[in-house]
Structure formats: C-alpha cells, structure tokens
Amino acid sequence: MQTVDPKDLAAFEADADAWFNENVVRDPGFMLPLTFMEVGTDQQFNFLRDWQNKVYEAGYLGAAWPKEYGGGGLDQAFQNAATRAMRRHHGPIMLNAIGLNWTGPLLLNMGSEEHKKAHLKGILSAEDIWCQGFSEPGNGSDLGNAQTRAVRDGDHYVVNGSKIWTTLGRYAKYMILLARTDPDTPKKYDGLSFFLAPMKIPGVETNPIKKLTGEHGFTQTFFTDARIPATGLMGVEGGGWKVAMRTLEFERGTRGGQAGGYVAVGSNAFEVLDLAKRMTRSGKPVLDDPQVADQMVEFLMEIQALSLNGQRTQVPNLVADHPQGIPLASKLMGTEMSRRLNEFAIRLTGARGAYYVGEEEAVDRGVWARAYLNSFSATIGGGTSQIQANIVGEHVLGLPKS
Amino acid sequence: MQDLGRIGFSEDQAALLDVATDFCLQRSPVSTVRRLIEDELGHDPAVWKEMGELGWLGIAIPEDFGGSGLSLAEVVPVVEQMGRRLMTGPLISATLAAQALAVGGTEAQKLAVLPRLAEGLAATIALAEPDFDWEADTVACQAQDAADGKLALSGQKVLVADAGVAQWIIASVRYQDAPALVLIPAAALPAGALRRETVIDETRRSFALNLDGVSVSKQDLLDPALAGTTLMHLHLAANLLAAADMVGGTQSCIDYTVDYLKTRVQFGKLIGSYQALKHPTVDAYCKYEQARSHLYAAAHCFGEQGTGEIAVRMAKAAADAAYSFAADRAIQFHGGFGFTYDCDAQLYRRRAIWHAANYGDAGFHKAKLARLLF
Ligand SMILES: Cc1cc2nc3c(=O)[nH]c(=O)nc-3n(C[C@H](O)[C@H](O)[C@H](O)COP(=O)(O)OP(=O)(O)OC[C@H]3O[C@@H](n4cnc5c(N)ncnc54)[C@H](O)[C@@H]3O)c2cc1C
Ligand SMILES: Cc1cc2nc3c(=O)[nH]c(=O)nc-3n(C[C@H](O)[C@H](O)[C@H](O)COP(=O)(O)OP(=O)(O)OC[C@H]3O[C@@H](n4cnc5c(N)ncnc54)[C@H](O)[C@@H]3O)c2cc1C
Secondary structure (H helix, E strand, C coil), rough: CEEEEEHHHHHHHHHHHHHHHHHHCCCCCCEEEEECCCEEEEHHHHHHHHHHHHHCCCCCCCCCCHHCCCCCCCCCCHHHHHHHHCCCCCCCCCCCCHHHHHHHHHHHHHCHHHHHHHHHHHHHHCCCCCEEEEECCCCCHHCCCCCCEEEECCEEEEEEEEEEEEEHHHHHHHHCCCCCCCCCCCHHHHHEEEEECCCCCCCCEEEEEEECCCEEEEEEEEEEEEEEEEHHHECCCCHHHHHHHHHHHHCCCCCCCCCCCCCCCCHHHHHHHHHHHHCCEECCCCHHHHHHHHHHHHHHHHHHHHHHHHHCCCCCCHCCCCHHEEEHHHHHHHHHHHHHHHHHHHHCCCHHHHHCCCCCCCHHHHHHHHHHHHHHHHHHCCCHHHHHHHHHHHHHCCCCCC | CCCCCCCCCCCHHHHHHHHHHHHHHHHHHHHHHHHHHHHCCCCCCHHHHHHCCCCCHHHCCCCHCCCCCHHHHHHHHHHHHHHHCCCCCCCHHHHHHHHHHHHHHHHHHHHHHHHHHCCCCCCCEECCCCCCCCCCCCCEEEEEEEEEEEEEEEEEEEEEECCHHHHEEEEEEECCCCEEEEEHHHHCCCCCCCEECCCCCCCCCCEEEECCEEEEHHHHEHHHHHHHHHHHEEEEEEHHHHHHHHHHHHHHHHHHHHHHHCEEEECEEHHHCCHHHHHHHHHHHHHHHHHHHHHHHHHHCCCCHHHHHHHHHHHHHHHHHHHCCCCCCCCHHHHHHHHCCCHHHHHHHHHHHHHEEEEHHHHHHHHHHHHHHH
C-alpha cells in the first residue's frame, strides 16, 4: 500500500479548495439537477458535461485511477480530498455517474486491456456518457429474469428487446447491457451475457419518459436487430450475471474504486433546520412546536449517525461482528432518511406546501417538493429499499431467503 | 455548523474491547444471569474480584491514585460488553463514584478513597430524588451544619443502584443554599436507611436511601466550588455508560431474535424468511449500528466542551430508541413463547426500560439537544 504524506495531502486539498472556490458557478441562470438522474434538458446536459470536463482537466476527478488510462495515479486519499472540496463549495454534480462510479471501476476490476484503453479516458472527460441497460418493462427487481435477446452473428451480436428506466439514455454513447444469449439454460442466470454496447447505431431507439416531478430524465430503449460488436462482450458468453452482480457492488458503493465526485446533492438537515426557523405557524416559528423540534433533532442525529457510520467502518475492531453490515445497509439508511427528511420539509412549509416549482409563492422556489418527489429515485433506483432490506437481512444477519 | 462529534478509537479501547468481549461471554451466560436474579446480592463476588484483577475498576482513575489513568472512553467497551451479556455487578456505579471524586473531590478524599475503589471496593452515587426529575442540579436533600461540628443530612434519595454493597455513597445535597456533594461512608448509615426497591430490571439492585438522621464529618463534603461541574459531569458520564450498556444489549437482543427466526418453522417455512419479520429486524439492526456509532463518538469526544455534551445526549437518545425497538420486536417475534418469563427477550426489554428511566430518556435528551443545536 502506498503511504500518503499528510503534508502533500493537505497541500492538495488546499489547492482544490482554492480551485473550486474560484471555478464553481454560483448561478448558471437556470435550475440545475439535484441528482444525475434528472438531467432533462440540453442546457443542463451541456453545462454539466463542460463542468465535469473542467474538473477532470484540473485533476480533481479520477485522481486515483491509473495514469495510463487517463487517471491521476494518486492514492485514493487525494480523490477523497478533492471530493470533499467540491462538496464544500457546492459544486454542481458529476454528470457521467454511471461511467464514473460503476462502469469505470468495473472495467478496472474485470475489463480487458483493450476495454480499459478504449473507454476509461472518455468516461473521465465526459466525452462518452454511459447508461445502464438492466431493467426491463417486466423485470426490475427480478433482474435475473431479463429477456432482451442477443444472438451471435459473426463478429457481432444482434440485439432485440427493450430496456426501461434508463437514466441518461438519451445522451449516452454507450450502455452496459445485460442480455440473454441463451434462453434454454436450466438456471435463468446462466443464459445472460454482459456487453459494452454502443447506443448511436441503427436499431437502437430511445423514448423519453416523463417522471413524477414533471421533468424528463430517463428513457425506454428499444432494440430492433441492432448489431453490436462482439468485442464489447465482458467476460465470457453466459457469464453476464457475475459481471452484473459486480456492477451492483460498485453501484451500491460496497466496493471502492469509483472515480470520485458526487452525483446527488445530499439532503442537508441543517438547511431543513433553517427552514424550520423561517417558517411560522399561528404567528410563531414552527420550530417552537415541541413535536417539530423533537423530529428535527432526530433528523440531525440520524444524519450524524450516517456520517459516523462511515468513520466507524475504518475501525475494524468496531465492525468485527458484521464487517459488511454498514456498507450494505447504508443505501437503505441514507436514501430512506433523505426521503423522510424532504417530506418533513414540505410539512414545515405548511399551507404553501400545496405549491410547486414555477409558482412564485412556493417556498424556496418549490425546491422541497421537487426534492421529495425526486428522493424516490434513490429508494427505487439501484434496487428498491425492500430489496435492499432483504439483502441486509440475508447477507448481514444470515436470515433465510424470502 | 457545529461540531457534533467524531469517532476515534484508542489502542487501549481496542485491547479492552477484545478482553471484555471474551470475559463477559464466559462469565455471564444467560443461565448465570437468571440465577443471579434470585440472589440477594445480585452478582457473583468471585467475578467482581476477577474484574478488579483485570484492572477494570481503576480504568478511569488517575495513576497517582492507583488507577490506570485512562478515561471513560476506555470504560465504554467494557460496559458495552457487560450490557451485551446482561452482566451484573456495581461496575457502573463504582466508576461513577470514582468520577465524582476525581472531578470534584478534595485531595484528602481522593487519597483516601480512589485507591480503594481501584482495588475493588464498591461505591455508588445517589442523585435522584422522589420528584423523579432528571435535571442534574435539582436537589432537595439537605446538608446542614450541626452543633457537633458535623454535617446533618436530611431528605430522600431513590434509585440508588448497588447501594447494598457500596462502601461509600456520594449523594447530591443542598448546602448553604447551593448544590453540593457529600461522601457518605456506609458505616454512617443507620439501620434501615436503605430500602431495597422493586425495579423492572431484575438483574439490578436498587435502593431508596433515607438521609434523615445521617450525619457525616465536614471533611466529607466534596469541593463546593466544583459541585456544579461535578454534577453535570456525573449526569453525562452516567448517560454515556448507560448508552454503552444499552448498545451491547441491543446487539445481543438482535442476535437472540435472529437465532430464533432462523430455527422456528411456521406454515412450512422458517419464519425469518417472512418479510413481515425480516424487514423490522433489519430496521432494528440499522438503528443498532447508528446507536453504536453515536456511542463511540460520545466516548471519544466526552471531555470536549460542548461537543461532548451533544455527543453523549445523542448517544443516549439513539441507544434508547434502538434498544427499546429491538427488544419490543424480540418479544413479538417469539410468538407465544415471547410472552413467557423463560424467553430472554423480556430481560432485554426490562433493562432498556431501566436505562430509559435513569438519567433521562430519549425525549428528555432530544429536548436538551434542541436547545444545544438550534
Ligand atoms: C430514477 C430511476 C432511475 C433508474 N435508472 C436505471 C438505469 O439507469 N438502468 C436500469 O437498468 N434501471 C434503472 N432503474 C430501474 C430500477 O433499478 C428499478 O426500477 C428497480 O430495480 C425496481 O424494479 P421495478 O421498477 O421493476 O419494480 P418491481 O420490481 O416491479 O417492484 C415493485 C414493488 O415491489 C417490491 N418488490 C419487488 N420484489 C420484491 C421482493 N422480492 N420483496 C419485497 N418487495 C419486492 C419493490 O420494492 C417495489 O416496491 C431506475 C429507476 C429509477 C426510479
Ligand atoms: C396470552 C396468551 C394466551 C393464549 N391463550 C391461548 C389459548 O387459550 N389457547 C390456545 O390454543 N392458544 C393460546 N395462545 C397461543 C396463541 O394463539 C399463539 O401463541 C399464537 O397463535 C402464535 O403462535 P406461536 O406462539 O406458535 O408463534 P409462531 O407462530 O411461532 O410465531 C412466531 C412469530 O412469527 C410470526 N409469524 C408466524 N407465521 C407468520 C407468517 N406466515 N407471516 C408473518 N409472520 C409470521 C408471528 O407473528 C410471531 O411474531 C395464547 C397466547 C398468548 C400469548
């Protein structure tokens, strides 16, 4: 293991601080997405793509990826410092989340030399946006049941079927695609293969889907005799399930190696506290209500606990009984907390909770209502909370399968 | 934004956690816990002696007075593991009494008593009174200068843990119209001054203390200038150690329940496969992990002005919520057996209530936190 000189690290973080302080655009003049899952307009897309590229060029993204693939070749501690700095300065989110956080680490972990050379730099620079084609109209939670077909034809696979809820589907140049290459295996998981598939080819069509927020953000993708190169196969034909599971480990953050940056604006309990101070009910600050105060303290405790959980995972003695427990439970805890916190914030706005983005009387331009509706993206996307509870119950506590 | 505390973990904590995990598992199987419920003393003196030999009674006592010179942060893993095994004995009480002297005692008191506590004599603190108020400085009991040059005490104390075996009781009183603390040697208590209370946690030994007619030497008054600080210190220390016991208990309670969910079959399936049981158990587990993180932050930041108080109150509130929920569901998920005295779930549930009742429950601490945080 590389040892990091604390002085180098501190200097790096100070530089990053200065850089983000100078370069973060406070108000681009339009509403920026709260998460990478709600990029709905070209204006937003172009802005975020330029921003990501700028951060990368400055050395604050992919700092811990190997140099030969476009990374910075530094220890992970440097990337963490850069990520802290961009958060501190409320920099915009990183657009190419699926590339940076799951495709990239997956390629570094299991990809061939050709795959790494071909894709990693484009992921960092935001030149190549990636999307994930796992879910299908009939199969979301039951991912292993995926039915989209890929049939080998010479040095190509011919793909037919449909993927849905595809984040960034409209903008993506590539898709990580789980498709069925053999429909006749005794175990459904054995017939699946995993592809790095181009999106801008004949036979691939994306239809935007309007989300509950009223915005566009994800798509349905249709494959009609689309020919994707066989060189895009990851691992072996029929071995796709294993690759998909590894991808989910990166997606759910239980395995390190992500390029860094952050992809969602975390719900800040202190901002909600500020809201509780500003809002009045029956002529008094709503925070004077002991029930509101009690709930507010609970949220602050919960936010604090989630942050402390992260620190505690660094102390092996304190996680000895369930080494994987906190990482596996974190998605569940964090996303559910965020959903409840945003819902609470709407309640704090009282009668004006009836307003939505666009209404001038809406508190804080309707951001709380939008944040609440959006918070389901995280409690459903990447596996629902119920599925995550099963995973924690079965893998951490050892309970029998549902 | 305020500093709400952070996790730090010392080598000594690691070593103590390691030893305590094993020791408490060996010495306090649940059969022993149940046997001691029927015992007048309520703990095993031989085990108490062993704890003394392990140095646990002097962990947070300064080296000058025969202790190891560590801090409450190092007592936390020990108490946590004791709570995990529902282990009994006056360790928490004696540690708190030692804290009272270390923080607010006179040199003479420290010299006379602390080395004895480090060696294994028991002691306790008496703060609660029949108004059952959790505020650290509401005190009605009195200490008055008497004609014989001594201090005449009066009033009632309640929920005095381990008073039956304590060689000293440190009680809060009002002296010259201000809160103060006195060191009462057990020998100064007339017959009948202690009445054993019937408490919900049957593994505990708790007493009402009648101070009427008790008199102590004036030298037994703790340093009056430090009384306010000491009372607050004791309040936070008591809550920190309670949180430790509770977090350990929560872990064990979840383990106990999970074991049942993995073996009990109904409708042809292991009941742990039903999500109606699995998901709340996962909720209990998540609450447990959060409470444990708060605990170790509170242990680490205990001595820090402001941050320490916030972290401790958060730890106690989180532990109360986690332990209560886990133990409550443990009873339910054991079905008819959960309703019996034989099922261990009730032992945990009772202990969680005991801790919530002492030194402040979640609601109390959250109300305090609201004032500290907003
Ligand atoms: C914003 C967003 C972005 C997304 N982005 C992508 C993407 O980029 N690529 C991609 O492939 N997919 C994406 N998804 C899809 C996501 O992974 C699925 O929606 C999710 O896995 C749930 O599948 P489903 O929608 O089919 O719901 P279903 O599986 O039909 O679930 C319906 C309900 O049943 C519950 N349920 C299902 N099975 C069980 C069970 N065994 N036990 C208990 N409860 C159960 C679920 O929790 C849920 O409440 C995205 C989803 C969202 C919301
Ligand atoms: C005070 C009291 C009085 C009683 N009096 C009588 C009496 O007079 N006569 C008599 O015959 N019986 C009596 N009973 C028994 C009572 O009916 C059973 O205890 C009850 O039906 C539960 O069965 P069990 O104890 O076997 O628990 P189990 O069936 O083993 O249940 C254990 C746990 O698993 C859960 N569980 C079980 N199956 C499922 C499922 N499919 N889905 C989700 N969760 C599940 C239960 O809710 C419970 O939490 C009494 C019980 C009590 C507590």
